[in-house]
Amino acid sequence: MALLQVNDIASGYEGVQILWGVNLKLEPGKLTTLVGSNGVGKTTLLKTVMGLMAPINGSVFFQGEDVTNLSAHARANAGMVLVPEGRQLFTEMTIYENLEMGAFSHRARANFKQNLDKVYELFPRLKERTRQKAGTLSGGEQQMVAVGRGLMAEPEVLMLDELSLGLSPLLALTLFEALTRLKKTGLTMLLVEQNVTMALAVSDYAYVLAEGKVHLEGPARELSKNDEVRRTYLGI
Amino acid sequence: MLDQLISSLTDGLLLGFVYGVAAMGLTLIWGVMSVINLAHGPVIAMGMFGTYLLFTHLGVNPYLAMVPVAGAGLIAGLVIYVIAVHRVINAPHLSSLLATFAVNMIIIGVGTAVFSTSPQNINYSLGSVEVGFLTFPASRLVGAFGAILVTACLYLFLYFTRAGKAIRAVANNRMAAELMGIPSSRVLALSFGLGTMMAAVAGGLIATFFPFTVLSGGPYELKSFVICVLGGLGHPLGALVGGLMLGGLEGLIPTFMPVSWVPVVEFGLFVLVLLVRPSGLFGAK
Amino acid sequence: MKVWQKPGFWLPLVIVLVWGGAVLLIHQDTMRESAFVLLMAVGLASSLNILLGYTGYVSFGHIVFFGLGGYTGFYLLSEQGWPLFASAIGGGLLSAFIAGLVGLAVLRLRGAYFALATIGINEAARAFVSNFEPYGGATGMFVNFSAYQKYGGPGPALWTTFTFLWITTMVVLVASYLVKHSRFGLGLLAIREDEDAAMVMGVKAPKAKTITYVISAFFPGVIGTLYFFKNGNIEPGDAFQLHMSIEMLVMVMLGGMGTVMGPLVGAVGYQWLRGYLLTSPIFKDLHLAVAGAMLLVIILFVPAGLVGWVRNHVQRLQKVLE
Ligand SMILES: Nc1ncnc2c1ncn2[C@@H]1O[C@H](COP(=O)(O)OP(=O)(O)OP(=O)(O)O)[C@@H](O)[C@H]1O
Numbered sequence A: 001m002a003l004l005q006v007n008d009i010a011s012g013y014e015g016v017q018i019l020w021g022v023n024l025k026l027e028p029g030k031l032t033t034l035v036g037s038n039g040v041g042k043t044t045l046l047k048t049v050m051g052l053m054a055p056i057n058g059s060v061f062f063q064g065e066d067v068t069n070l071s072a073h074a075r076a077n078a079g080m081v082l083v084p085e086g087r088q089l090f091t092e093m094t095i096y097e098n099l100e101m102g103a104f105s106h107r108a109r110a111n112f113k114q115n116l117d118k119v120y121e122l123f124p125r126l127k128e129r130t131r132q133k134a135g136t137l138s139g140g141e142q143q144m145v146a147v148g149r150g151l152m153a154e155p156e157v158l159m160l161d162e163l164s165l166g167l168s169p170l171l172a173l174t175l176f177e178a179l180t181r182l183k184k185t186g187l188t189m190l191l192v193e194q195n196v197t198m199a200l201a202v203s204d205y206a207y208v209l210a211e212g213k214v215h216l217e218g219p220a221r222e223l224s225k226n227d228e229v230r231r232t233y234l235g236i
Numbered sequence B: 001m002l003d004q005l006i007s008s009l010t011d012g013l014l015l016g017f018v019y020g021v022a023a024m025g026l027t028l029i030w031g032v033m034s035v036i037n038l039a040h041g042p043v044i045a046m047g048m049f050g051t052y053l054l055f056t057h058l059g060v061n062p063y064l065a066m067v068p069v070a071g072a073g074l075i076a077g078l079v080i081y082v083i084a085v086h087r088v089i090n091a092p093h094l095s096s097l098l099a100t101f102a103v104n105m106i107i108i109g110v111g112t113a114v115f116s117t118s119p120q121n122i123n124y125s126l127g128s129v130e131v132g133f134l135t136f137p138a139s140r141l142v143g144a145f146g147a148i149l150v151t152a153c154l155y156l157f158l159y160f161t162r163a164g165k166a167i168r169a170v171a172n173n174r175m176a177a178e179l180m181g182i183p184s185s186r187v188l189a190l191s192f193g194l195g196t197m198m199a200a201v202a203g204g205l206i207a208t209f210f211p212f213t214v215l216s217g218g219p220y221e222l223k224s225f226v227i228c229v230l231g232g233l234g235h236p237l238g239a240l241v242g243g244l245m246l247g248g249l250e251g252l253i254p255t256f257m258p259v260s261w262v263p264v265v266e267f268g269l270f271v272l273v274l275l276v277r278p279s280g281l282f283g284a285k
Numbered sequence C: 001m002k003v004w005q006k007p008g009f010w011l012p013l014v015i016v017l018v019w020g021g022a023v024l025l026i027h028q029d030t031m032r033e034s035a036f037v038l039l040m041a042v043g044l045a046s047s048l049n050i051l052l053g054y055t056g057y058v059s060f061g062h063i064v065f066f067g068l069g070g071y072t073g074f075y076l077l078s079e080q081g082w083p084l085f086a087s088a089i090g091g092g093l094l095s096a097f098i099a100g101l102v103g104l105a106v107l108r109l110r111g112a113y114f115a116l117a118t119i120g121i122n123e124a125a126r127a128f129v130s131n132f133e134p135y136g137g138a139t140g141m142f143v144n145f146s147a148y149q150k151y152g153g154p155g156p157a158l159w160t161t162f163t164f165l166w167i168t169t170m171v172v173l174v175a176s177y178l179v180k181h182s183r184f185g186l187g188l189l190a191i192r193e194d195e196d197a198a199m200v201m202g203v204k205a206p207k208a209k210t211i212t213y214v215i216s217a218f219f220p221g222v223i224g225t226l227y228f229f230k231n232g233n234i235e236p237g238d239a240f241q242l243h244m245s246i247e248m249l250v251m252v253m254l255g256g257m258g259t260v261m262g263p264l265v266g267a268v269g270y271q272w273l274r275g276y277l278l279t280s281p282i283f284k285d286l287h288l289a290v291a292g293a294m295l296l297v298i299i300l301f302v303p304a305g306l307v308g309w310v311r312n313h314v315q316r317l318q319k320v321l322e
């Protein structure tokens, strides 16, 4: 059974509908990528899935239960965690406090120490500057905090929006490496990435979003050989 | 001359501590949800009357009375938030300004009907304190002490408790807080409640200094605006400093010019600071 | 279509024209008094709406222009012997001048910061006037009796004042319509939607906002002069009531901000309600609380105001209710 299932989601903003019936399934333990050109509605989809926006139509099932009418914080408490686009850190709080806030939910609090150690192991840089205000960190460090904060929530499913946006190739590589390590622990993930080549390389499965719907889907390896995908998203 | 100057300055500063607490409630609410609570004055008045009623009718020591008054202030704030503020929290500023003003009208309306607008006072004296050539009512000293205590508690709460940190997180980034599983609406309600709680306590403290009416909160609301802007809107500690500045000014100005010029200077300064440094005199640019 | 062919332009104007004309014809003192209060509310709310409704800037202390203009007009009239008309214009011009002076600085502030600054300006002005001896300081001024003589005694003078107010109110409504439907007004709407975007599109926001502020400050100055002349005295407590300022906001909100008709409907509706509550035996003691509760309901559930609501729900009336 799929861990997260998105059924026929339609969503949009005042006056403009962006999504026109998106279907998506995340299998447990798999890393899935969502591909699509700028402005097609990937962020909108993630926000709707998380409950930050109410859908016009459609439903979201998590662990077999209908969560469509739950608030975002209730979904987070249930184990759905989004690392949002643009990081959205608590800029006025320290790194440590940001991670602490990540572990706000009841489920995450119990294993706070272990999770903290895991995050520090993944991003040793963070450990060196726990008392620094998140707003004063470099872009790459901020992204590490954002991912680390998401991990502190002890997600059942981790959704990452624009993981490597604005990072140096080296740092992007570090983060992708972190992803593969997380994958090995059995974490289910949904990735939205500008760097489609890289994303498809690490993913198991992929969806291509176009004109408000799922345009293509399939195992990541196959999609990366698909002519249309190669032309449109890989620039080959 | 110098003696008189120091004495009126001390007077003003002691009062300034309590102004600071009143303003802290306002600035906390602004800092967390960018709402200017125009029901602030009436809540201060509620604090005055709450303390007064407990003291006059039940014989409770006024300082002890402030504990239940604080609780009532907290609850009042939660109720106000849920009924009047929550629906307009994301609307343009005019909506929340008018919604809280409507609450202001309701409280004043009911208050006037119940208590009329005749002045009351709390007939409880702690005597006076003499330090060198300075003499001032002991209630002022207790008030200042209470203000420091309230500030310290607020800081401990915001920095060392789970709920307090959640408030800071929501103030900083509401969406991210929600994504971390923090129930932001409840946190907003709590913050509003804390803001009104401080207003009510400030009212109780002021009631031990001066006579008051149902309408007495108004001037303190205006003072709170000035203080918040001096100290930087949204910064609780700034409010205490701003309160001391305002108290100090109120103590000093009358030794140089007629008392009636005090508000001219206060509000002139207020507008000036808003224009030149809207983040407050100490805030980052 | 030219402006004078549009029903939305004529409707509010005709209402006020007929209303004031009828009062003048019937010539009854009590009727004049109540019409005076209502027309004044319409004029003040409409002036405020020119700024609030079209630019989105919440001038919380807008009454300062009523107070300052009223004081100045009163001074010119009573102490300097100017005729009423010239004094009122003088009061209006002073308000406009002050608005121009502070506007450039204050209108840089956005949202609640602007609202707070206008409260501060009103309080500072009140405190200053209370200390300003030429304006009578804290006690204010009384009308020099000779000022009535020009109009044939106090009675006829009141009728003249009413006529001026009536005309002023119509001028405000015309100004409101013209601002809304000009190119200039289009720029203001862009500012209201998104000021930064408007600037990018080439709207000279600071200048446009300041001009609007000046226009919306001029009329309260005129109306203030007329009102205080009618009252026969002026004092700081009456001239700078923050409460009145907020009532103006409530009227605009009640009727529908950003519409020409809204402030008219809102002002009349609010004053009627207030009158009803104040005299009703059930609500008399609680009139303030009941008014507050109603305001709350409007803000929470009908934020577009009455006119806005009707416009949104009855397509056909959109042309008539501008
Ligand atoms: N708050 C909003 N109000 C109105 N329209 C919006 C809003 N946010 C996004 N949009 C529009 O919705 C569409 C989809 O936006 P979205 O952010 O979901 O795209 P995306 O696929 O994440 O793009 P990118 O790859 O650039 O991040 C865009 O056309 C965008 O302009």
Ligand SMILES: [Mg+2]
Pocket (backbone or CB within 6 Å): A042, A043, A044, A085, A161, A162
């Ligand atoms: Mg996006």
